Amino acid sequence: MTIFITKILILLLSFRGGGSSLPGKVALKLNKNILTKLARGYQVVLVTGTNGKTTTADMIVKTLQANGLTVVNNAAGANMTPGIVTAFIKYHPFFDKRSNRFAVIEVDEAYMRQITGMLTPEMIVVTNIFRDQLDRYGETTTTYQFILEAIKNAPSAKLILNGDESMLGNMPIPNACLYYGFEHHGKPEIAANTESIFCRDCKTKYDYESIVFNHLGNYHCASCGHARPKLDYAVTQVELSPSDSQALINETEVTVGVPGLYNIYNAACAYAVADQLGIKTSIIKTSLAAQKSKFGRFESIRIEDRTMKLLLIKNPAGCNQCIDTVVLDEDEVTLLFLLNDNYADGRDVSWIYDAHFEALAGMKVSKVIVGGERAYDMAIRLKVAGLDRVNFTICKDYHEVIEAVKRQEKDVYAFTTYTAMTSFRAYLVEKGYAKKI
């Protein structure tokens, strides 16, 4: 009955637009065990970790769909319990009792324990643990504990883990573990300003054979022996461009349709999951090549004669990956930054000093446009990073931002924090430049 009522609620809300967690909230009020009931009969894959959840889950979903399977999945961002309940109810088949149904669910790290207490996942995927907004989530060791507890609720789940993430290797758990990562990539050069480079178990500084980015790489602790496990899915070659990448995953040539080194991690992860679920390699390859940019992940928006690429920046590691992908562009560009400090952005803007904006100073930058509620904080950061202040335009609202973009003769990369992205995108929809998602 709860499911029926909630389904009607979802239908009603869909006329109004939005509202992906409200129906789930109502359903949980009516029946707190609703998720256990809803997930019955599904093979559930849970995807968690600081960065890459949305893209990785999407890659897995697309691959399963390409194989002709029906897949339940939750909308980007609706990754706490109510949003997950909504997703299951939305797709709930009252009459169709076929087996072989799949659910690929992105889960907020802090909600993992609750979710694994409510349903029995077939697989748990953990992408990485970076420091996120510390005013919200607390410390990386706390996130590690959340994930560990969640796994302890699910001893039969197969784990697909980022092998290059030192927080995730050799965890004290009985589950079957498969690791993906990079073999022989990058010199072991590490920026001082990187988290998790001291041993999780004994606090000694790790030795690195190689670093892919941030603290991800082939690590080894000389003191207690904690070291990267053997990789089951190894990336051995990569070629990057501003629009996509080529990678060799377990000797298979794969095109990844979205740019950036971090998306090769996401692709290797999706490859591992799909392979473990018995999907043919040819289908995985086709699906990864067709992968399109999602909301704010290098999404292209046309503003009159200009192409603007929207990039979501949430934390230093993710931001650095956006920066490193943008600097692949050798043409002259315009850079746009929108910095907000609402709860979802992180209320402390000081994290922008933990990202290496200095790398942008080496690009051919024709103009720097800055906006958002903390535009001046951003402008100071970029000035200190070495961008020439004579090129700056500081805007007080989105109207000024768009007018400034229209005046550009170069394409625009737009770095935006979460609430800046959602409000800016809504503004672009209102003005007819972007389609509503």
Added chain:
Amino acid sequence: MKLEICILYPDLLNSYGDTGNASILAHRAKERGIEAEVHHVSVSDTFDPEIYDIVLMGGGQFHEQSVVAADLRASKGVLLKAYVDAGKVALLICGAYQLAGEYYVDDHGEREDGLGILPVYSVPGEKRMIVDIVVKDKEGHIYTGFENHLGKTYIGDLEPLGQVISGFGNNGEDGYEGCWFKNTIGTYLHGPILAKNPELADWMIKTALELKGFDMTLAPLDDSWEKAAREDVMRKVGVAG
């Protein structure tokens, strides 16, 4: 004439952007044609206080802070105390501010001896103080930043950095934020602190140069963005400029 800036434990105390203070100091020095070099000193390095003109130490996560505490106790703590006692310029923020005191409380609730560099002490608070902060010093000068700490710090007879206008400050009780001890500043302000408070950055540069024997007036820089950023914070928390 060259400024030698030292960041202590940049690979461990790096969660709140505090290492950005070094970049800001170097940037402001270079804008005046003063050479500046930033040095990183961590667990495996030696710390020679003679070399440095400015020492910076920030806040980090508990896991990393415990590594720092052990290393300071083993060797560098005594050297840092000598550096501060000699009246050289230092900026100790958040975790470093607590650690430099007489005692503090670790993440397990255990009382730990501090380094005894600053005559202050810290006890655990009831809940984390996470908020934008505005402080006014005795000359009426405003500082803004962001605080994020559980510990409550008491500074005894030391002069505070300023009075809290909005936020918690040292302990949320006595209305003080930070402290001055010789030429060392202890504070909870992240932001990083020097990003929106260029006067403080310039005081550090000028004092450090004076101690090296270069008595000079720093050429003014265009700090209009810094002032605007400070006003954004003040407007946000609802205090008048």
